[in-house]
Amino acid sequence: xxxxxxxxxxxxxxxxxxxxxxxxxxxxxxxxxxxxxxxxxxxxxxxxxxxxxxxxxxxxxxxxxxxxxxxxxxxxxxxxxxxxxxxxxxxxxxxxxxxxxxxxxxxxxxxxxxxxxxxxxxxxxxxxxxxxxxxxxxxxxxxxxxxxxxxxxxxxxxxxxxxxxxxxxxxxxxxxxxxxxxxxxxxxxxxxxxxxxxxxxxxxxxxxxxxxxxxxxxxxxxxxxxxxxxxxxxxxxxxxxxxxxxxxxxxxxxxxxxxxxxxxxxxxxxxxxxxxxxxxxxxxxxxxxxxxxxxxxxxxxxxxxxxxxxxxxxxxxxxxxxxxxxxxxxxxxxxxxxxxxxxxxxxxxxxxxxxxxxxxxxxxxxxxxxxxxxxxxxxxxxxxxxxxxxxxxxxxxxxxxxxxxxxxxxxxxxxxxxxxxxxxxxxxxxxxxxxxxxxxxxxxxxxxxxxxxxxxxxxxx
Numbered sequence: 001x002x003x004x005x006x007x008x009x010x011x012x013x014x015x016x017x018x019x020x021x022x023x024x025x026x027x028x029x030x031x032x033x034x035x036x037x038x039x040x041x042x043x044x045x046x047x048x049x050x051x052x053x054x055x056x057x058x059x060x061x062x063x064x065x066x067x068x069x070x071x072x073x074x075x076x077x078x079x080x081x082x083x084x085x086x087x088x089x090x091x092x093x094x095x096x097x098x099x100x101x102x103x104x105x106x107x108x109x110x111x112x113x114x115x116x117x118x119x120x121x122x123x124x125x126x127x128x129x130x131x132x133x134x135x136x137x138x139x140x141x142x143x144x145x146x147x148x149x150x151x152x153x154x155x156x157x158x159x160x161x162x163x164x165x166x167x168x169x170x171x172x173x174x175x176x177x178x179x180x181x182x183x184x185x186x187x188x189x190x191x192x193x194x195x196x197x198x199x200x201x202x203x204x205x206x207x208x209x210x211x212x213x214x215x216x217x218x219x220x221x222x223x224x225x226x227x228x229x230x231x232x233x234x235x236x237x238x239x240x241x242x243x244x245x246x247x248x249x250x251x252x253x254x255x256x257x258x259x260x261x262x263x264x265x266x267x268x269x270x271x272x273x274x275x276x277x278x279x280x281x282x283x284x285x286x287x288x289x290x291x292x293x294x295x296x297x298x299x300x301x302x303x304x305x306x307x308x309x310x311x312x313x314x315x316x317x318x319x320x321x322x323x324x325x326x327x328x329x330x331x332x333x334x335x336x337x338x339x340x341x342x343x344x345x346x347x348x349x350x351x352x353x354x355x356x357x358x359x360x361x362x363x364x365x366x367x368x369x370x371x372x373x374x375x376x377x378x379x380x381x382x383x384x385x386x387x388x389x390x391x392x393x394x395x396x397x398x399x400x401x402x403x404x405x406x407x408x409x410x411x412x413x414x415x416x417x418x419x420x421x422x423x424x425x426x427x428x429x430x431x432x433x434x435x436x437x438x439x440x441x442x443x444x445x446x447x448x449x450x451x452x453x454x455x456x457x458x459x460x461x
Contacts, residue, residue: 002026006036014067017092018074021384022082023048042070046078053077068119075121084384085355089121094377098405100134101141102427129362129372136373140398141407144424147460150201150399151228153184153220154414155209156438159240160276170438172211181216183442184414188223190449191411194456198229200408201399204236210243214251221255233398235259235300241287242279249294259397262287262327263302267318271307288325298395299327305357306335306382315357316364323368328395330370332361334385336378354383365390374400409459411452415441421455430455 002019004012015034019026026032032048042057057073060066071090079086093099103112109131116122116130157172157180170176202224209217217236234257238244241262252260264284266272272279291299301322305315322330334354362372370390374397377386389400402408403420406429412419419432432451435441 001028001030002032002034004034004036006034010063011036011067011070014092015070015074017379018071018090020380021088021092022078022084022086024083024380024382027380042066044070044074046074051081072119072121086384087123087126088384089123091120091122095404095406096130096377097134097137097375100130101137101405101407104134104138130375133372133375136371136396137401137405140396140401141405144407146422146424147197148200149195149409149411149459149461150203150402151199151224151231152399152403152410152412152417153188153202153204153224154412154417154434155204155206155212155217156180156415157206157211158208159211159242160278169207176438177212177216179442180415180438181212181220183445185219185223187413187445187449188220189227191413191452191456192227194453195228195461197461199231199411201233201402202228202231202235203399203403206237206239208239208243209236210238210248211240214247217248218251218255221252221257225256230256233259235261235397235399237261237263238287239263240277240279241283242277244287244290246290246294249291249296253294253296259298259300260291260296261300261302261329262291263300264318264322265302265304266307266310266314267303267321268310268314271310271314274309275307285325288327298329300329300331300397301325301327302331302333304333304335305361305385306354312353312357312360316360319361319364323364323370328392329397330365330390331387332358332365332390333387334358334381334383336381354385358383358385361388369393373397374404376404409461411461419452419455421459423458
């Protein structure tokens with residue numbers, strides 16, 4: 001347990017996130033006490049196991065800078081004791097590339113490197129890696145069009161719930177899915193009056209969108225095309241191979257879907273069973289080969305590093321099997337043990353060297369003709385890791401980049417979706433979150449609509 005005594009909740013939260021990343025075992029098992037007092041300076045007394053130290057941090061009026069100064073001093077004092085190999089300095093946020101893009105907008109590359117090294121304490125290898133991703137993303141992001149937008153549509157249903165999943169997924173039910181899709185289509189139609197241009201990209205995610213069947217999914221896709229127009233990129237996250245068949249793929253192809261995702265998460269038969277995924281390795285290969293046969297030329301496949309029972313060699317084997325298939329995109333996630341998942345309830349901790357697995361992934365993908373094109377982090381990731389999307393040249397997912405770096409308005413539809421309205425002139429994003437449970441989404445969606453109308457009036461979508 002990490003116990004922090006301080007009056008300012010904002011500062012407490014920032015320090016807690018920093019310490020949780022550097023000392024993951026202390027969040028739930030061991031004990032760390034941090035007592036912060038403020039007078040002329042910030043005086044921090046920190047104790048854990050046999051370690052005890054008193055740290056003084058100069059006091060400034062700018063709260064954002066104050067939090068940075070505190071983390072810098074904590075990093076210097078505690079880095080020899082960090083539980084994982086650390087490259088990330090004092091960065092704790094989900095979107096490190098967003099920070100770098102902002103720095104590059106305000107500074108030249110030399111100054112940006114200096115800030116990342118001296119202010120955020122990143123090492124030179126990571127700085128180069130992140131800058132390379134930022135440059136690749138810049139080709140998609142700039143020039144910024146204030147009135148450009150993308151659409152995200154959420155389908156919360158799955159055939160079963162995986163042990164690592166913390167989302168509010170619903171086990172597929174025919175009647176409930178019909179009720180949900182009816183409300184979703186009404187939501188799409190109702191809000192279409194605020195749009196005169198087609199979206200840049202559309203992404204249907206979940207959950208497992210293909211679990212609701214061909215007819216319902218076709219109705220959703222048809223509504224998007226009829227009421228919003230044709231996007232440059234349209235992704236359907238097919239996800240689970242056991243929901244992918246010829247009828248589904250033919251419908252997606254006919255409806256103009258030009259990017260799909262097939263997500264095995266592991267290419268290990270035993271792991272698939274232990275995760276609660278009701279499909280086999282054979283299903284993965286079948287779904288992939290069928291997708292190619294029907295004519296899908298941009299396929300993403302997801303893998304997760306750090307799943308229970310998997311060794312470093314298992315991670316390597318899975319990745320090598322995926323590379324051999326040759327999808328245009330490979331997204332490699334570091335397992336995040338989040339509240340709400342079965343693994344969190346079981347207090348799962350992984351003993352495999354995640355950092356070695358990540359390093360192997362970076363090397364083998366590059367040697368196989370893939371480039372990192374977007375990156376993000378999550379809370380409670382094993383080994384202070386990251387999620388990285390790799391692509392073959394020219395196959396970057398525009399949606400992933402625009403959504404992750406928050407450089408375009410993303411309009412969310414469906415339960416648990418989030419709409420983010422981007423104001424480039426203010427360098428600000430305003431969010432409207434939809435209801436996270438089915439009952440409220442179906443019965444109270446008009447409340448969310450009212451909030452979104454206020455935002456729509458500020459744009460010429």
